[in-house]
Amino acid sequence: MIKRHKLYWVAWCIGLGFITTVVSSEAQETPYYKDKTVRIIAGFPSGGGVDAEARLLAKFFERHIPGNPSVLVQNMPGAGGMVATNWFEQFAKPDGLTFHYTSTTSINQQVFGIEGAKFDLRQWPLVGSIFRQTSVGFIHPDKLTRLAAAGAPLKVGVRAGDESWNAIFLWGAEFLNWNLTWVVGYGGGGEIRLAFRRGETDLFATAVLTNFTELMSEGFKPFVQQGTLASSGSFQKRPEFPAVPTFDEMLGAKRPSGVAWQAYVSWAGSDSAGRPLYAAPKTPAHIMKILRDAFSKLKADKTFQAELLRVTGEDSNLLSAQDGEPILRQLLTTSSEVRDYSNMLMKKYLKR
Structure with missing residues (x-):
């Protein structure tokens, strides 16, 4: 009787293990971003360069992020982008569902200690940057x-x-x-x-x-x-x-x-750092890898490159996080x- 009970127990464990494996496998096969909505916060109103580039990124990120989430642009203008940057520092959750696309103005605001700047870009993980020719x-x-x-x-x-x-x-x-x-x-x-x-x-x-x-x-x-x-x-x-x-x-x-x-x-x-696309502080590494991989795919997307050329001009290109972060660290560290x-x-x- 005890022997039979042990056999039942072993069979039950094997079955449970099989079910767990199947469920786990299915969960792994479902992309994190499937059926999700992502926001890109742009700190300037429509009609300017930041807005145009944010909408370009939104359009093509939908195609290249696994799971094909909906990507929307939310304009949050004010104080040279500072309203959006301060908001992002305080409220953006580290779930990979809210990005911040900014001009180099935000870099200057931090570097030069502009009154009202309540953010630290050094703590924001970089997805990548659009480098455009200068003004x-x-x-x-x-x-x-x-x-x-x-x-x-x-x-x-x-x-x-x-x-x-x-x-x-x-x-x-x-x-x-x-x-x-x-x-x-x-x-x-x-x-x-x-x-x-x-x-x-x-x-x-x-x-x-x-x-x-x-x-x-x-x-x-x-x-x-x-x-x-x-x-x-x-x-x-x-x-x-x-x-x-x-x-x-x-x-x-x-x-x-x-x-x-x-x-x-x-x-x-x-401007040599490009215009950075940031995820929220403390976004997990596995989500950052998804985002950075999607950003890198834009380089090989001929349609995206043609649109980028139309919006930003000759010799515009993408800076990966690997290339952009050292430049940002250098810019964000300056003498008094x-x-x-x-x-x-x-x-x-x-x-x-």
Whole structure:
């Protein structure tokens, strides 16, 4: 009787093990993202570069994340992206269902200790970055002579003034005596561009290829470019504008040295990290692997690459987390002297 009972027990255990194995196998075969909805938080309103790229990522992430989740973009504008960045730091759950797509403005806000910045990007796991060619400054030709002339200052429209391209105008005012004033408070790149086209402001910078065509067809002229920071410390021109000088070329012999130039390089060079796509802090490693693998597949997706070219311009590409994280760590670690110098210019010209 005891022997028979043992046989029943063994059979029951074997059956239970088989059932557990089948259930476990089925669970493993079901992708984590199946039937889920993912949000990409964009800290700027529709119409600008961040919004356009976030929607491009959403469209193709649906195809490349296993399980094909629905991916939506939620615009959360305000304070140069800081509203969204602070929200993400405080509320985003580490479940891989909420991403944050930002401009380099958020990097500058942390690097230079902008008041109200309550986040630490060093703790955010990077999915990948879209590296786009850097900004080009536009002006109407009849206003060029007024750049360094006495009289009414030319107006620069900004969100908060900490945009990477605004380094051109701040250092231009400081070292080339550009006669400028800043109009602060625009919601995003689309609003700034519209104000420029309407004549409400006089200077505008953009990295969006479609904006170049539009502005030049309306008579605006590219007169300076930010350039991409090279390992040598120099700035390389966009391929579309070989005749337009970079700002460091425009400075010539007036280019500063020491802390003043280090601050400019840190500020204007932040675009070299691309625009980062982040997951929430403490997102588990196995979910990060799914996301990073999906991001890497975008490189081989010819349709995505064609759309990226259309939205961002020539020589745009993707930076993997492996390539992007070292750059971000370098940018997010800076000296107090560099920070103080940049903040001094913000206070001097933007009263911040």
